[in-house]
Amino acid sequence: MMAPFYKFGLFGSEVSLIVAFIIGIGFGFFLERAGFGSARKLAAQFYFRDMAVFKVMFTAIVTAMIGLFYFAWIGWLNLSLVYLTPTFLWADLVGGLILGVGFVVGGYCPGTSGVACVTGKIDGYIFVLGLFFGIFAFGEAFPWIEGFFNAAPMGQITLSQLLDIPYGVLVFIVVLIALGGFLLAEKVEKYFARKDAEKAL
């Protein structure tokens, strides 16, 4: 038996929805447990007061990366069948910026706004309303931005293909970056905690 199960025909699209539902619940649960249902905690990331977002996200990246790498290496998973979102350079850059600004201003990303909603936060509801309005506006404006949307297509490319370094080496580099980032994040948190304490005096 080999993953991805869906593409090997182990279950159909109906069951895949149930699987997605269970995984979605798990995702939301752990976001909430990490404290990401609170806009205060999320926004604190951007003021370097609380690096939990960075730590949780990079932990997830490293865990998934190492897991997928070794699963494929053992032969449990056919990596070439795992779907990769195609890269469109300019649209991705601008989209990332918009999401980042929205994250700082609104205090949520799309996923965490769902978590905030479920935990009954009013700003979460407003955020989700805005999210749907944004999707609607994007859909209506699509004919005008279609050219930009499809500009600089790079296909389903991975970092290891782009930089032309072996996959395993890239895994190690990302692990080093993450671990270095964690150490730095701790330092940054302590530095700002001290600064805030001095200011309060």
Place this chain on the structure above:
Amino acid sequence: MSKLFSNMTTQKKLGLLALILGFFAVFAGSPYETNKITINAKDLALMAQKDVDNVSVQQVADWIIKGNFDFRIIDTRSPKEYADYHIPMAQNIQLSALLNQNFYPTDKLILYSDNSEKATQAWLLLKAKKFKNVYILKDGLNAWKDKILFPKMPANPSEGQMAEFNKIKEVSKFFGGTPQTGKRGEQGQKKVKKMPKLKLPAAIPQGAPHKKRREGC
């Protein structure tokens, strides 16, 4: 050393684990090395012996006529041979390129070559790569020519045989073939078998169909 380890926080232990796994990933080789295959030799031998993965030319012709396009036909011959003539809807993919195709493991693939030889080799490769629905066109293009494009009317046909032949005649015409009735020309004089031009019957969409699947988020 063990004391040092037990004094570590869980975070540090996990970080160390990630570091170790990441380090060994450098030497593990590419996880995309999917050209390595493992086979269950006995299963394959049994399947090959029993001809379970064979489909007849009549069957495939029938599917094409009925507009059953849930399969892909793959021509494993050279591009030149493919350009000369190929079964309608067939794609030309040679053995060496076969493993780089992004078929889904559930795709239904029908392989053919002039006889069964190359197709059988391709079948073996794909089977070993865990493709489930791979079939060989029995006796390949030779059978397609003999039975579909230029079917021969049996000498002194009985009524049943005649009815059968008339049916095949229609199939043959659909694919632009010329049934060999033996009426015209004298016995022994061989009629020139002209391969039909590569124009697909109007009922068949050009190119192999591609099932679109929902994926991504």
